[in-house]
Amino acid sequence: MSIIGIAIGATGLSLILAFLWMLSLSMRRKRLDEERKQREIAYRKALEKSRHREKQERLSKAENGHVPTILFLAKEAERTNIKEALYWYNKAAELDNVNGMYGVVRISQKMREDVILREKSKYWQICISALEGSTKGKFDMGMALLKGQGTEINMDKALEMINASAEESYVPAMLFLGDWCTSSKNPMPAPADSNFWYTKASKKNSNEGRMKLGLNYLNGVGVEKNHSKGCYWLEVAAEKGHSQSMYHAGEAWIDKGRTGNAIAYIWLFLSAHFGYEPAKVLRDKVGGNIGVDSVVGLQSLAKPLIQKITANKVGKHSIIKALNKLYKRDVYLPAKAVVSNDTSLEELIPDQKVASSLNESDSVGGGEEKVEPQAQSTNSDFDYSPNGFNKPTH
Numbered sequence: 001m002s003i004i005g006i007a008i009g010a011t012g013l014s015l016i017l018a019f020l021w022m023l024s025l026s027m028r029r030k031r032l033d034e035e036r037k038q039r040e041i042a043y044r045k046a047l048e049k050s051r052h053r054e055k056q057e058r059l060s061k062a063e064n065g066h067v068p069t070i071l072f073l074a075k076e077a078e079r080t081n082i083k084e085a086l087y088w089y090n091k092a093a094e095l096d097n098v099n100g101m102y103g104v105v106r107i108s109q110k111m112r113e114d115v116i117l118r119e120k121s122k123y124w125q126i127c128i129s130a131l132e133g134s135t136k137g138k139f140d141m142g143m144a145l146l147k148g149q150g151t152e153i154n155m156d157k158a159l160e161m162i163n164a165s166a167e168e169s170y171v172p173a174m175l176f177l178g179d180w181c182t183s184s185k186n187p188m189p190a191p192a193d194s195n196f197w198y199t200k201a202s203k204k205n206s207n208e209g210r211m212k213l214g215l216n217y218l219n220g221v222g223v224e225k226n227h228s229k230g231c232y233w234l235e236v237a238a239e240k241g242h243s244q245s246m247y248h249a250g251e252a253w254i255d256k257g258r259t260g261n262a263i264a265y266i267w268l269f270l271s272a273h274f275g276y277e278p279a280k281v282l283r284d285k286v287g288g289n290i291g292v293d294s295v296v297g298l299q300s301l302a303k304p305l306i307q308k309i310t311a312n313k314v315g316k317h318s319i320i321k322a323l324n325k326l327y328k329r330d331v332y333l334p335a336k337a338v339v340s341n342d343t344s345l346e347e348l349i350p351d352q353k354v355a356s357s358l359n360e361s362d363s364v365g366g367g368e369e370k371v372e373p374q375a376q377s378t379n380s381d382f383d384y385s386p387n388g389f390n391k392p393t394h
Contacts, residue, residue: 062088067097074103082107086117093124101128123150130161138165139173166197174201175208182221191222202233207242210234214245218252227252228332232320235331238267239319241309246271247279254286259327261290262298269302270309 061069074088086107092100101124108114108121123144129137142161145154159180166173178197181190195216201209214233217226231252237245250267253260265286271279287295308314317333324331 062091065095067092067095067100070095071097071099071103074100078103078107082110090120093127096127096131098128098131101125101131119150121150135165135168135170135173138162138168139170139176142173143176166200169200169204171201171204171206171209174198174204175206175212178209178212191216193222195222202236205240207237207240207245210237211242211245211248215248218248226332227256228330232332235267235320235323236316238270239309239314239316241274241312243271243274243276243279246274247276247282250279250286251282254282257329259329261286262294263323263327263329265290265295265298266302266305269299270305273302273306274309 058069058073062073070088070092074085074092077088078085086104089100089103089107093104094100104124105121105128108117111117123141126137126140126144130141131137138161142158142165144150145158145161147153162173162176166177174197178194178201180186181192181194181197183189195213198209198213198216202213210233214230214237216222217230217233219225219230231249234245234249234252238249246267250264250271253264253267255261256264265283268279268283268286272283290298305314305319320331320333323329324333
């Protein structure tokens with residue numbers, strides 16, 4: 001019995017020890033699990049804190065103009081928050097980043113109902129063209145900045161882009177800058193500079209540039225008044241079929257000496273024929289002053305010129321030289337004026353009997369050259385022509 005009792009006691013003790021061991025293992029496992037959970041929580045908190053700090057750093061860099069970070073945030077947001085993506089793409093675009101501009105355009109195509117966004121998209125498409133080297137794009141971008149079309153008005157940047165376009169020989173930009181130099185909206189007008197830009201445009205065969213340069217000489221804008229040079233530039237443009245220049249050339253000769261009204265009538269007759277409506281009123285007024293017989297004769301002189309201008313068969317300076325010779329006037333010609341293939345007075349005005357008789361009776365005619373489509377100002381809302389030179393005055 002004693003052995004059995006001892007065995008039972010030993011077994012019981014063993015069971016107690018086993019239970020205590022299992023209990024200690026369980027408690028240790030729970031402690032380890034708890035420690036692991038605490039470590040995971042701490043890690044997640046640290047990771048979340050790190051991500052938050054990283055995000056704040058990115059936001060700070062992006063807000064301070066770091067373009068790669070801005071584009072990263074835009075791309076991330078494009079998957080989940082289109083408005084946030086648009087914000088970042090627009091910010092990159094404003095920093096002259098082409099990828100940002102493309103991003104705005106891409107998102108705007110998904111939001112076609114937004115009218116304001118459509119206007120912004122048009123502006124950024126123009127900017128893309130400008131940044132890719134288009135001279136027209138640079139000019140259009142400048143005009144959009146000046147007018148606030150699809151963007152905020154930024155006069156300094158607008159003039160910078162327009163000037164860049166003009167320096168690359170884009171004629172509309174040259175003409176705009178010429179007008180801007182004398183505009184009342186220009187805080188720093190420089191009339192003399194307008195002649196610089198009009199001269200550059202004239203060298204690019206711009207008839208509007210020639211006309212505006214001529215008007216500056218006639219009116220003494222940025223240069224000393226010079227009727228001869230003013231008429232020269234107007235008539236050079238008129239020879240090429242520019243009807244508004246014909247009008248101003250005619251206007252310049254009214255009551256100018258013995259034969260001024262005759263010359264004026266010819267230019268006004270041609271201008272009216274080629275579609276410049278204001279010329280009709282002034283033509284009829286001048287015609288009433290010189291008499292019916294003179295009007296008939298002058299029209300007979302002008303009609304051959306109409307044919308030659310329409311056929312583009314008038315050489316440079318040929319009409320100016322013909323009028324100088326026929327009316328013994330002294331309109332300015334460059335020292336090295338190009339010799340035209342059409343300098344013959346007889347070719348320009350076949351009926352010399354009529355020419356002679358009109359010359360003797362106080363009336364003479366002149367002519368012009370090639371017809372071209374009328375180059376109208378591309379920005380009617382921003383017409384900076386000095387003193388309304390583009391508008392007829394009576």
